Amino acid sequence: MRLLLRSYVFAAAASLGVLSPSAAQQRAPRTPATAGPVRGASVEGITQYTFPNGLRVLLFPDASRPQVTVNITYQVGSRHEGYGETGMAHLLEHMLFKGSPRHLNPKAELSDHGASANGTTWLDRTNYYETFPATEENIDWALDLEADRMIASFVRKSDLETEFSVVRNEFESGENSPFRILLERTIATAFLWHNYGNSTIGARSDIENVPIERLQAFYRKYYQPDNALLVVAGKFDATRMLAKIQQKFGRIPRPVRTGSNTLFATYTAEPTQDGERQVTLRRVGDTKNVMAVWHVPAGTHPDFAAVDVLAQVLGDDPSGRLYKALVETKLATSVGAFSFQLREPGVLAAYAEVPKDDDLEAARSAMLRAVERVADSGVGAEEVERAKAQLLKNIELNLTSSDQIGVELSEWEAQGDWRMLFVHRDRLKAVSPVDVSKVAKTYLIPSNSTVGLFFPTEKPVRAEMPPVPDVAAVVKDYKGNPALAAGEAFETTPANIESRTARTKLKGGMQLALLQKKTRGEAVNASLILHFGSLAGMQGQRTVSTLTAEMLLRGTATRTRQQVKDELNRLKARVSLGGSLGTARVTISTTRPNLPEVLTLVAEVLKTPAFPADELAQLVKENATALEGQQSEPTALASFAFQRLLSAYPDDDPRAAPTLQQAIDDVKAVTLEQVKAFHGRFYGADHAQLSVVGDFESAEITALAERLFGTWKSSSPYARITQEFKASTGQNIKIETPDKANALFLAGQTLPLREDDADYGNLVLADYMLGGGFLNSRLATRIREKEGISYGVGSRLQASASDSTGAFIAYAIYAPQNLAKLEAAFSEEMDRALNSGFTAEEVAKAKQGLLQQRQVERASDAGLAAALADDLYRGSTYLENGKLDTVISAATPDIVGRAMKKYVDPSKFVVVKAGDFAKTPTQAPQP
Numbered sequence: 001m002r003l004l005l006r007s008y009v010f011a012a013a014a015s016l017g018v019l020s021p022s023a024a025q026q027r028a029p030r031t032p033a034t035a036g037p038v039r040g041a042s043v044e045g046i047t048q049y050t051f052p053n054g055l056r057v058l059l060f061p062d063a064s065r066p067q068v069t070v071n072i073t074y075q076v077g078s079r080h081e082g083y084g085e086t087g088m089a090h091l092l093e094h095m096l097f098k099g100s101p102r103h104l105n106p107k108a109e110l111s112d113h114g115a116s117a118n119g120t121t122w123l124d125r126t127n128y129y130e131t132f133p134a135t136e137e138n139i140d141w142a143l144d145l146e147a148d149r150m151i152a153s154f155v156r157k158s159d160l161e162t163e164f165s166v167v168r169n170e171f172e173s174g175e176n177s178p179f180r181i182l183l184e185r186t187i188a189t190a191f192l193w194h195n196y197g198n199s200t201i202g203a204r205s206d207i208e209n210v211p212i213e214r215l216q217a218f219y220r221k222y223y224q225p226d227n228a229l230l231v232v233a234g235k236f237d238a239t240r241m242l243a244k245i246q247q248k249f250g251r252i253p254r255p256v257r258t259g260s261n262t263l264f265a266t267y268t269a270e271p272t273q274d275g276e277r278q279v280t281l282r283r284v285g286d287t288k289n290v291m292a293v294w295h296v297p298a299g300t301h302p303d304f305a306a307v308d309v310l311a312q313v314l315g316d317d318p319s320g321r322l323y324k325a326l327v328e329t330k331l332a333t334s335v336g337a338f339s340f341q342l343r344e345p346g347v348l349a350a351y352a353e354v355p356k357d358d359d360l361e362a363a364r365s366a367m368l369r370a371v372e373r374v375a376d377s378g379v380g381a382e383e384v385e386r387a388k389a390q391l392l393k394n395i396e397l398n399l400t401s402s403d404q405i406g407v408e409l410s411e412w413e414a415q416g417d418w419r420m421l422f423v424h425r426d427r428l429k430a431v432s433p434v435d436v437s438k439v440a441k442t443y444l445i446p447s448n449s450t451v452g453l454f455f456p457t458e459k460p461v462r463a464e465m466p467p468v469p470d471v472a473a474v475v476k477d478y479k480g481n482p483a484l485a486a487g488e489a490f491e492t493t494p495a496n497i498e499s500r501t502a503r504t505k506l507k508g509g510m511q512l513a514l515l516q517k518k519t520r521g522e523a524v525n526a527s528l529i530l531h532f533g534s535l536a537g538m539q540g541q542r543t544v545s546t547l548t549a550e551m552l553l554r555g556t557a558t559r560t561r562q563q564v565k566d567e568l569n570r571l572k573a574r575v576s577l578g579g580s581l582g583t584a585r586v587t588i589s590t591t592r593p594n595l596p597e598v599l600t601l602v603a604e605v606l607k608t609p610a611f612p613a614d615e616l617a618q619l620v621k622e623n624a625t626a627l628e629g630q631q632s633e634p635t636a637l638a639s640f641a642f643q644r645l646l647s648a649y650p651d652d653d654p655r656a657a658p659t660l661q662q663a664i665d666d667v668k669a670v671t672l673e674q675v676k677a678f679h680g681r682f683y684g685a686d687h688a689q690l691s692v693v694g695d696f697e698s699a700e701i702t703a704l705a706e707r708l709f710g711t712w713k714s715s716s717p718y719a720r721i722t723q724e725f726k727a728s729t730g731q732n733i734k735i736e737t738p739d740k741a742n743a744l745f746l747a748g749q750t751l752p753l754r755e756d757d758a759d760y761g762n763l764v765l766a767d768y769m770l771g772g773g774f775l776n777s778r779l780a781t782r783i784r785e786k787e788g789i790s791y792g793v794g795s796r797l798q799a800s801a802s803d804s805t806g807a808f809i810a811y812a813i814y815a816p817q818n819l820a821k822l823e824a825a826f827s828e829e830m831d832r833a834l835n836s837g838f839t840a841e842e843v844a845k846a847k848q849g850l851l852q853q854r855q856v857e858r859a860s861d862a863g864l865a866a867a868l869a870d871d872l873y874r875g876s877t878y879l880e881n882g883k884l885d886t887v888i889s890a891a892t893p894d895i896v897g898r899a900m901k902k903y904v905d906p907s908k909f910v911v912v913k914a915g916d917f918a919k920t921p922t923q924a925p926q927p
Helices: 010-015 021-025 088-095 106-112 136-152 157-175 178-190 204-209 212-222 238-249 304-315 321-327 360-377 381-398 402-414 420-430 433-443 471-475 494-500 542-554 561-570 592-607 613-628 634-647 660-669 672-682 698-709 760-771 778-786 816-836 840-858 861-874 879-890 893-903
Strands: 038-043 046-050 056-061 067-074 116-121 126-133 228-234 287-296 334-339 346-355 501-505 511-516 523-531 574-580 583-591 688-694 731-736 743-751 793-798 806-814 910-915
Touching: 056 238, 056 402, 067 136, 067 402, 088 116, 088 126, 088 157, 088 212, 106 136, 106 840, 126 136, 126 402, 126 840, 136 238, 157 178, 157 204, 157 212, 157 778, 157 806, 178 287, 178 346, 228 238, 228 402, 287 360, 287 433, 304 321, 304 334, 304 346, 304 360, 304 381, 304 420, 304 433, 321 334, 321 346, 321 360, 334 613, 346 360, 346 613, 360 433, 381 402, 381 420, 381 433, 381 561, 402 420, 420 471, 494 501, 494 511, 494 879, 511 698, 511 861, 523 592, 523 861, 542 561, 542 574, 542 583, 542 592, 542 613, 542 660, 542 672, 561 592, 574 592, 583 592, 583 861, 592 698, 613 660, 613 672, 634 660, 634 731, 634 743, 634 806, 634 910, 688 698, 688 861, 743 816, 760 778, 760 793, 760 806, 760 816, 760 840, 760 879, 760 893, 778 793, 778 806, 778 816, 806 816, 816 893, 816 910, 840 861, 840 879, 840 893
Parallel strands: 056 228, 511 688, 731 910
Antiparallel strands: 038 046, 046 056, 067 126, 067 228, 116 126, 287 346, 334 346, 501 511, 523 583, 523 688, 574 583, 743 806, 743 910, 793 806
């Protein structure tokens, strides 16, 4: 979960049972209000300040995006939990969304301010963040929320009694994944004593039985200014921001760190492993998995940059050692490797997924042999450079987004200092093949792994873990690179977006929408959509259309799949390409200097694919295995059944939703000849849209698009594939999924609704109040907050821009034995919304939150590029986006209520429930 709140009115806090007199006595005298922060390190546009109460603050001004991210990180995670306390840090994270004296309902406030928010817990830290439109009022609110939550959250027993079942439901949802549980078991076997061997979510018994007093004591000890780092990133004035932080947080005293309130450094060290270990998991499932982990140094150790590269060399797709050893030889359908970069020594993991009927032992042996060959023979320069390019590209692109870095700094702070982000980046640049070979030889040895058996050895070879570095010494006097280009202050109103967007049409038919602006780090995002074919032309082509698009990045006439990937890394570009019936969509994220070359490469990928036979065979096997792996999963079975009941097209219609088995059969039936023929028959740019948003030269990109796509036309006639409204009829089905601890509930109906209908905006607002927002909707408040039945519950409204085919859908995950309670609560809330409507206060707050949420969405250049491309296809402008805001602003309780009654009818709901209902009888709802 994720969450926020706070207050410094100690009398009020004590009266609410948050602070006992003994806890208050442990606090130092108040810091004088006049005392200000001390400026510290400044690296690449990020500056640290330290306040007298110990709070450290990072300011990251970025005027190019009209939003602000506030992120506070506490140096406490599951590593700090004691016996009987597993999961306590995560449980406390949930509890901090339950309110404080100044912020009684933070979830409602987050929705009211349109915030994108969360709280997360990991091994070394807990953080809470929110991103919202950059207004003074929103900034004041967010800082006050976090300050109040820091020491005055209620953490009440009554809240724990409902929230622990929500966390238990989250625990149960993870229990459905054999891969996840295998990872937990493997890591638990690797760590005999260190808390890194415990899952962050904790033991079920601890979640259910933790005394509220222990949770409150844990909170009072760790949630203090001297144990926190506050990051503020986005559009703000630094001087005013420091003053606001002083006002909100400066009044919180620094605690006295003596006796039980002392923050001791964790000192449990995992002993050097002295032999192979093995763990076996037996559960219901549809694919086999094999996994191995090796102990590696702390994330701040100089060796770790080479460990990071080593994981990439092993797990990359398709150049990685594991891919070549297992996937290309058809011993596995997917493989990977990753490392946990932590405060103390962590692990490097490798894994492989194997079809149910294939030989798991053969895959295990091949995986370990591939790892041993790296340790024995080392790695090549080309492998290392490729891995470094991939890792460095991701860091450099993330640095162009202040909101991403504002949250990501939590991970680096957890290792000891936020500047490790830049230190690690610089270390990656310096990694050589010798470095990678050295760490492979040092750590990837049999006696340091969790896979295998014990064998008596006369002279054991062991991997000694080096001590955790002195992070202060590592980052002392570190300066970093010059800060990235700042970008312009850009107002994301529909009117301004429309006024800055230039549209044109190429001779061949392609449409362009170009929004040129200065961005941080010269970032630029683009969206390219190809529309082709007709309903008749797509007959029997549903899966072929999808796989054709997925094949395009797997090689061209002049480049292999690996060469395409290497070129994208060199150009610091993220490119994704996917397809659906009659459509292929490309998304691009890169920087100004590289955009022309990236577009040229994308054109090569689209126009001259190689379609290697071995790549298609692998793609088919990957997709089939992934689908087969869902045959016992409640989420997949319910979702496939639900979509099929809502769509109601005959099976021979390309628009029909398949069954899960049909989807598997369709994938397996696709041939290379079909893919090649589909591309040759349908692909072209004469009905395409290209939108570009960010730092680029419009005239240059227009001319380039003309050269690349101007004469590229489809050989088949085009006609838009329409969607037909088919009224749903009430149905209620139950699907048994044995041995699955979590269940899925889906309910909804089709609606004759288009986005330009008069009632669309009113229904959007109704859905926001019923099942949207930040865990503050009617459904979430009743089913999650009040009754603690579900970790994830909500609803969503769907509508087409072109056809009157919409849908209202509600969902919930839950324990199977709670089905009756869930259905009763859901029915009661639907009846209340339809019969009693919404209050004026609800509507006013929902309008405020929804409109601000839409402001945040418009601040995403990638999302804006996609929207502009879709507008081109529809023949509309971005002003339509503003019209929806106008409808929402004008909504009243009566108008919203009438719209709900006009469209939503629970008697027509399709209801699908999947879970292990036979094993645990459902409980009747309590009177």
